[in-house]
Amino acid sequence: MEGVRHLDQKHLVLQQYFGYTVFRGGQEELIDAQLVGRDVLGIMPTGGGKSLCYQIPALLSPGITLVISPLISLMKDQVMALKNAGVSAAFLNSSLTQEQMRKAMGNIRAGMYKIIYVAPERLETEGFVTLAQSLNISLVAVDEAHCISQWGQDFRPSYLKIVDFLDRLPQRPVVSAFTATATLQVQEDIRQMLKLRDPLCVVTGFDRPNLRFEVVRPSNKETTLLGLVTERKTKCGIVYCATRKAVESVCQDLQEKGIPATRYHAGLSDEERRQNQEDFLYDRSTVMVATNAFGMGIDKSNVGFVIHYNMPKSLEAYYQEAGRAGRDGEKADCILLYSPGDIQTARYLIQNSPDNEDLTPEQRELVRRQDLIRLNTMVRYCTTGGCLRGYILDYFGQPHEPRCGNCGNCLRELVEVDITRQAQMILSCVHRIRDHLGYAVGASLVAGVLVGSREKRLLELRLDRLSTYGLLKDTSRRQIRDMLECLESQGYLHTDPAYGSISLTAQAREVLFQGKTVCMPVWEQPREKTPVKPSAVLQTDQALYDVLRELRYRLAKTENVPAYIVFSNATLGDMAAKAPETMDEFLQVSGVGQQKASRYGKEFLEAIRQYKSEKT
């Protein structure tokens, strides 16, 4: 009975605390299941709205909800956002001093919090277990649940201890698990290792329609990057680089050009990392240049672009990092600057990554092998002429339209160019080299032979004696590499994932001996720049939006919270469009709940009134 009553209340809570009127895909089913006491497993993309899926049941359950999260910054952020929405919440993790920890534990004992975020390590400490045993815990929500899988990059041994913790509680609470990582293997791991009981499993779509994907092949990455960032001056963005060194130089370069950039990587002191991250969160620095060490758990919702200066190691990693753009639902750009040299860097990073001590040597080898296969998938994303969104969705096994109409490839025109003659030369060159040396070599040496390079290694191997030497001397190395990739994508060549060496497939015969035509898709007009499309906001009232943004900035500063904790960009956009005049109208704005309305309503309404009177 209790459950049924709650089902009606969930819309009320959604409106009152969070200021939204409708649930997003998957949210409602997941919430309902938890409210009637069933375990759940929710798989939703970044920005899909996982937090509400456990926060609403938390608010409607009699007891306390524990949220297990590995991400310190995320906890802080979520707690800040909850408090601002009028929910009593706290977090326990290593960032607290002993004194703060003692106080927080006391408050928990006194029943002051409805939702408590804890790091998984905490569940292993006796002090916390004893405390937990004395509490009425209704729900345990496991965030980033894929961390329990030993096969993923984010494996956390402490996640394996969650089950022990649950076993020690006097009564097993409802357990819910959430992640954005999709593969079936990981899903299965989560169910099994968390011992979920007949969980309702909801997998929502992975598409993020507001993200525009694009791959750019710049001849000069620095200038291209600068152009892309300058075009997006009014937005916040992240630039991901593969190495610390690249982070340093890119960040410096941007700063010298007057862009308020900051940096983040594992080589910086804790203090500097904390400071830089905060500068970015609070919009003091609008561009964060970082390695992939940055971002796990960064909940900043107003990231307008994510640019990858280097190609990441896998499509999962790419989608996760790029997915940090546009969490507020606004249009955002995900641009990857690709150069074939990135493949070598990525391969090197995979082959030299530190060994996971929890795995056997055979398992490690398997993991490495899988990493290299994932790398190939990533490379094909960079070189495909097809719809980029479609490519990603295929990978995650989700059906989709053939063309999305909102990615770099869909927005450009492709023309087919006949490259049969060059293809024959390239294939026969690959064959001759192999014949001559007795083993296969990588793309750069093949291209070197074809352009007739005098490089040392090539001469030492006497590859200049081959009949195919210098056959394509009027073609650039880059064009040759494009053709190599094209031949691979059409099944005539195969790159060994481990060594990068190229060999012919059986199918190559068709081109070499049977006169088969080879066509390569080429962009009609290769573009390096993308015009920034006006966001939905621009079509409403940009001037009012700017006024509201200014006010938000001031309020956030006074309260010492990031701007998006006050209101998200999406909320400001809706506010600018609706231009409310009364408190009732103000409450209609998406993202405005009771608490925020009473806290900020007066000032925003006043600003809108003033704006309107000046305009007329």
Ligand code: ADP
């Ligand atoms: P995730 O954890 O899945 O990456 P979040 O829980 O942080 O995503 O939610 C992303 C954004 O979407 C947040 O700004 C959140 O307030 C917003 N959001 C969540 N649910 C809804 C909803 N039903 N309607 C509108 N916005 C929502």
Ligand code: ZN
């Ligand atoms: Zn597309």
